Amino acid sequence: MGAGRGGQHGTGAAQGGQTVGARGPQKDEGSVPGADTLEDAIAKVRERLARAGHVAVLTGAGMSAESGVPTFRGEDGLWRNHRAEDLATPEAFARDPKLVWEWYDWRRGLIAGCVPNPGHKALAGLEEREPGLTLVTQNVDGLHALAGSRDPVEMHGNIWKVRCTGCQRVSEDRRVPIPILPHCGVCGGVLRPHIVWFGEALDPGILERAFGAFEYADVALIVGTSGVVQPAASLAGIARRAGAFVVEVNPDAAGDAAAVDVALAGKAGEVLPRLVPD
Numbered sequence: 001m002g003a004g005r006g007g008q009h010g011t012g013a014a015q016g017g018q019t020v021g022a023r024g025p026q027k028d029e030g031s032v033p034g035a036d037t038l039e040d041a042i043a044k045v046r047e048r049l050a051r052a053g054h055v056a057v058l059t060g061a062g063m064s065a066e067s068g069v070p071t072f073r074g075e076d077g078l079w080r081n082h083r084a085e086d087l088a089t090p091e092a093f094a095r096d097p098k099l100v101w102e103w104y105d106w107r108r109g110l111i112a113g114c115v116p117n118p119g120h121k122a123l124a125g126l127e128e129r130e131p132g133l134t135l136v137t138q139n140v141d142g143l144h145a146l147a148g149s150r151d152p153v154e155m156h157g158n159i160w161k162v163r164c165t166g167c168q169r170v171s172e173d174r175r176v177p178i179p180i181l182p183h184c185g186v187c188g189g190v191l192r193p194h195i196v197w198f199g200e201a202l203d204p205g206i207l208e209r210a211f212g213a214f215e216y217a218d219v220a221l222i223v224g225t226s227g228v229v230q231p232a233a234s235l236a237g238i239a240r241r242a243g244a245f246v247v248e249v250n251p252d253a254a255g256d257a258a259a260v261d262v263a264l265a266g267k268a269g270e271v272l273p274r275l276v277p278d
Contacts (some may be wrong), residue, residue: 001120004259005262018255019184026172038264038266039195040224041149041262041264042264042271042275043059044262045219045247045262045264045275046275048218048219048245048247049126049130049219049275051218052130052132052217052218052219053132053218054132054133054134054213054216054217054218054219055126055130055132055134055217055218055219055220055234056133056134056136056214056216056217056219056220056221056239056244057123057126057131057133057134057135057136057220057221057223058136058137058138058141058214058220058221058225058231058232058235058236059123059135059136059137059138059144059223059224059225060137060138060139060223060224060226060232061139061223061225061226061270062223062225062226062250062251062267062268063117063119063120063139063143063223063224063225063268064138064139064141064143064224065224066119066224066267066268067114067115067116067117067118067120067143067197068112068113068114069110069114069139069141070110070144071142072084072107072182073085077119079103079106079201080103082099082103085198087099087100087103087123088100088195088198089197089198089199090197090199090200091199093192093197095276097190097192098180098181100192100193101178101180101181101182101193102180104159104178104193104195105176105177105178105180107159108159108160108177108178109176109177110174110178111141111142111159112174114141114143115143115146116143116144116146116147117143117268117269118269118270118272118273119223119224119267119268119269119270119271119273120143120144120146120147120149121147121148121273122221122272122273122275123144123147123149124144124147124149125133125148125245125276126272126275126276127148127149127150129276133180134153134209134210134213134217135149135151135152135153136152136153136155136209136213136214136232136235137153137154137155138155138156138225138232139154139156140154140156140157140158140159140195141158141159142158142159142160148229151208152214153206153209154206155194155196155202155206155207155210155232156202157193157194157196158194158195158196159193159195160172160173160174161173161193161194162182162191162193162194163191163192163194164184164186164189164190164191164192164250165186165189165190165191165192166184166187166189166190167184167186167187167189169186169187169229170185170194170252173191184190202231203251205267207231210232210235211231211235211238212230214235214236214238214239214242215238215239215242215243216242217239217244218244218245219244219245219246219247219249220235220236220239220240220244220245220246221247221249221275222235222236222246222247222248222249222250222260223248223249223250224249224250224268225250226252236248236259236260237259239262240259245261245262246259246260246261246262247260247261247262247263247264248260248262248263248264249264249266249268249271249272250263250264250268251265251267252265253265253266
């Protein structure tokens, strides 16, 4: 923590485009001077984090995959011959809420056995040292909160929360299995998963928090995400254009000089604990 944005940017380490692997350096043209090894790159990121007044973090599916959370999509995403894209919609819930809840109950049962990995715990520890940190996640598994993160910005909702279709009350419900159909204890309305489904808009307040955090960040960490799904995919670019030092942590980190300053090629659970100051 330190001077904040005014003391962060300019010449030196933010001459982007270096990829450093967990097993050693992968030097690209225009690599960061003095950061030819993983240790050097991590030291540089740690130094940036120590000086930052505001830190923004975005985590994606790769973070959850390290804890064993299935993707529930793609070739392995079929459930009773239904695709996730066909079940996670308002129309599917209106047509057959019991079927949708049976799918979510199955998902909840799988996720219930997953625990935060060292990457989740490292970010919670970094938050303790960096009061200006905002954690934004595309994941719905709630593992960041279990790891100790105080108020993660959950862009797509949380599978352990339910929302009443009548009074709109949101509450946590960790029952596994959950009674189907579940009903609101306040008004008696049918509950639905507190998830942003296909065809639904993200909460404007959530978007404002996420975009604001990256717009004002001194350091931005992009962890375990392909950077394809919008609007989360635009957050790194927002931070970069605003002058932030952008770090990618991903096994497939590309080190695109136009997008990030340093790309650390490795798993979040291996890399992130090394970024947290002792």
